Every structure is written in C-alpha cells, then in structure tokens.
Amino acid sequence: MVGLRVSDAVRAAIADGAPVLALESTIFTHGLPRPRNLDVALEAEERVRSAGVVPATIGVVHGVPTVGLTADEIERLSTSAGVVKASLRDLAVAAVKGLSAGTTVAATAYLAHRAGVRVFSTGGLGGVHRGAQQTFDESADLSTLATLPLVVVSAGVKSILDIPLTLERLETLSLAVVGYRTTDYPGFYIADSGHDIEYSVHSPAEIADIARQRDALGIASTLLVANPVAVEHELPPALHDDVLTRALAAAEASGVTGHDTTPFLLDCFQRETAGRSLDVNVEVYRGNVALGAEIALVLAAAP
Numbered sequence: 001m002v003g004l005r006v007s008d009a010v011r012a013a014i015a016d017g018a019p020v021l022a023l024e025s026t027i028f029t030h031g032l033p034r035p036r037n038l039d040v041a042l043e044a045e046e047r048v049r050s051a052g053v054v055p056a057t058i059g060v061v062h063g064v065p066t067v068g069l070t071a072d073e074i075e076r077l078s079t080s081a082g083v084v085k086a087s088l089r090d091l092a093v094a095a096v097k098g099l100s101a102g103t104t105v106a107a108t109a110y111l112a113h114r115a116g117v118r119v120f121s122t123g124g125l126g127g128v129h130r131g132a133q134q135t136f137d138e139s140a141d142l143s144t145l146a147t148l149p150l151v152v153v154s155a156g157v158k159s160i161l162d163i164p165l166t167l168e169r170l171e172t173l174s175l176a177v178v179g180y181r182t183t184d185y186p187g188f189y190i191a192d193s194g195h196d197i198e199y200s201v202h203s204p205a206e207i208a209d210i211a212r213q214r215d216a217l218g219i220a221s222t223l224l225v226a227n228p229v230a231v232e233h234e235l236p237p238a239l240h241d242d243v244l245t246r247a248l249a250a251a252e253a254s255g256v257t258g259h260d261t262t263p264f265l266l267d268c269f270q271r272e273t274a275g276r277s278l279d280v281n282v283e284v285y286r287g288n289v290a291l292g293a294e295i296a297l298v299l300a301a302a303p
C-alpha cells in the first residue's frame with residue numbers, strides 16, 4: 001500500500017508548527033490551458049514562499065497521493081498526456097492503477113487534512129450545476145468539505161453553475177461561508193454574483209479566530225472564505241452576463257451534457273472574451289493564494 005507521501009519540506013513545517021498552505025492541482029491539469037497552466041502553478045508556489053509560508057501543492061504522481069509536489073512533478077502533471085482528474089472517490093483507484101492525476105478541491109482537501117495542513121487556497125469551488133434538479137450534478141467538493149475542519153479560500157463558484165442552489169447546499173451541509181470584507185457572494189469572474197451571504201470578515205486574524213472557535217466547539221466542517229476578485233481585475237459585468245447567456249445557449253444547442261459541460265462553457269468564455277476570462281482566472285487565483293498565505297501565518301502564530 002502506498003498511502004500518502006508528504007514531502008520533507010511540508011512534513012518538517014507541520015512538525016515545527018510552521019505555516020503551510022495547500023494548493024490544488026486540477027486547476028493546472030484541467031482548469032487552465034497550456035502553457036499558462038504551469039506558469040500559474042509555479043508562480044502560486046513562489047508567492048506563498050515569499051510570504052514566508054510553505055506551499056503544499058497536492059496531486060497524484062503515478063498513483064501516489066502527494067502533499068508537496070516538487071517543481072518537476074508539477075511540470076510533469078502540467079504537460080503529460082493521460083493525467084486524469086481525481087476527486088476523493090478516485091484516489092484509491094488511481095493508486096492501484098498507477099495513474100497520475102490532478103486533484104479536485106475535494107481530493108486536495110482530504111489529503112491536506114490527512115497530512116495536517118489546515119488552510120487551502122483554490123480558484124473556484126465546485127458546486128451545484130444548472131439543471132441539477134434533474135441531473136443531480138453537484139460536485140463532491142461540497143459534501144467532502146462538510147466533513148473536514150479546514151479553512152478554504154475561493155472566489156465563490158463560477159456563474160456557469162447555479163449559485164443560489166449552491167448557497168442552499170452550503171447551508172444544508174453546515175458549511176460556514178464568510179465574505180472577505182463583503183457580504184456580496186463573489187461570482188469568480190465578477191466580484192459580486194448578485195447573491196448575498198450573511199457575514200463579512202475583515203481580517204485574516206478574524207478568520208483564524210473563527211476557525212479556532214469552530215475547533216473548540218468540535219465542529220468538523222470547513223470554513224469557506226469567499227474572496228472576491230479586485231474590481232479593477234474583474235470581467236466587466238455586462239460582458240460577463242452577455243457571454244454567459246450566449247455560452248449557455250450554445251451548450252443547449254450543441255447538446256453537450258454531464259462532465260463535458262464545464263469545459264465547454266469555459267471554452268466559450270475564453271473565446272467570447274478574447275482570452276480576458278483567462279486573465280481574470282489568474283488574478284482570482286493570485287488573490288486567493290495571497291489571502292490563504294496570510295491566514296496560514298496567523299493560524300501558525302497562535303494555533
């Protein structure tokens with residue numbers, strides 16, 4: 001049995017109580033086009049390091065779930081053919097079959113928690129898909145995060161999903177969600193999705209306090225921090241709404257369904273915005289990585 005591999009740097013940091021930030025790999029194996037994917041992944045690690053935090057990029061290398069990928073491993077996952085997308089249920093299968101994989105938020109969060117990492121930054125969460133009333137298509141990210149006591153920073157979910165239904169599911173699953181300096185739930189490409197959440201937090205220290213209080217109460221679900229993209233970097237909302245309408249119509253017309261839907265819609269966004277959606281995606285991730293690093297620092301200073 002291979003179990004879990006934790007890099008020496010991450011293992012030492014956890015043993016010393018030093019700050020560590022988990023990062024996912026589906027964002028660069030399946031979420032971003034080449035060659036930008038590799039740059040974004042390596043830049044995120046560099047940004048974390050320069051904040052004084054140890055990055056723990058998580059993925060599966062030839063079947064081995066790995067917390068703390070090397071730059072070489074990140075490069076191989078970013079550029080090799082046959083790298084699959086692994087959610088939590090896929091980890092054991094990938095291990096036995098020796099597959100390499102990008103890990104989703106669900107799988108990354110699970111492995112981070114097993115390794116003792118408490119904070120994790122991603123771009124956007126998986127959520128409830130439009131039409132889920134019929135298709136039942138809801139990401140395992142939600143139910144998995146409901147069982148793990150982490151802090152996860154994201155810019156909400158993309159508007160190609162059903163945002164109000166996603167927020168309902170977060171409530172059902174007892175996943176706390178706080179907005180970073182806002183009660184507007186972000187819509188990934190846009191700072192305000194048009195849907196409100198109840199609570200705003202003003203600092204990494206306040207987020208860390210909430211996480212400690214949760215732990216003291218024995219509540220084992222993730223604290224979701226919704227961090228909007230800076231307004232100067234967002235996709236202009238009118239453009240966003242227009243592209244979304246056209247992308248959804250194109251998906252309907254082409255009969256695309258199931259797991260092909262998200263890549264199809266994201267591809268429409270890229271084409272219809274002449275690549276601007278990709279730039280926004282990168283900015284969103286930068287912001288979440290920076291905030292996650294600050295939270296990891298505060299939590300490590302006073303666990």
Ligand code: PSU
Nearest residue numbers: 026031104105106124125126139140158
């Ligand atoms: N949202 C995005 N792009 C992505 C993902 C989410 O805008 O690439 C990835 C994340 O890794 C997330 C996963 O955890 O997709 C969710 O996939 P699924 O819906 O199949 O659970």
Ligand code: MN
Nearest residue numbers: 137138139259
């Ligand atoms: Mn799905």
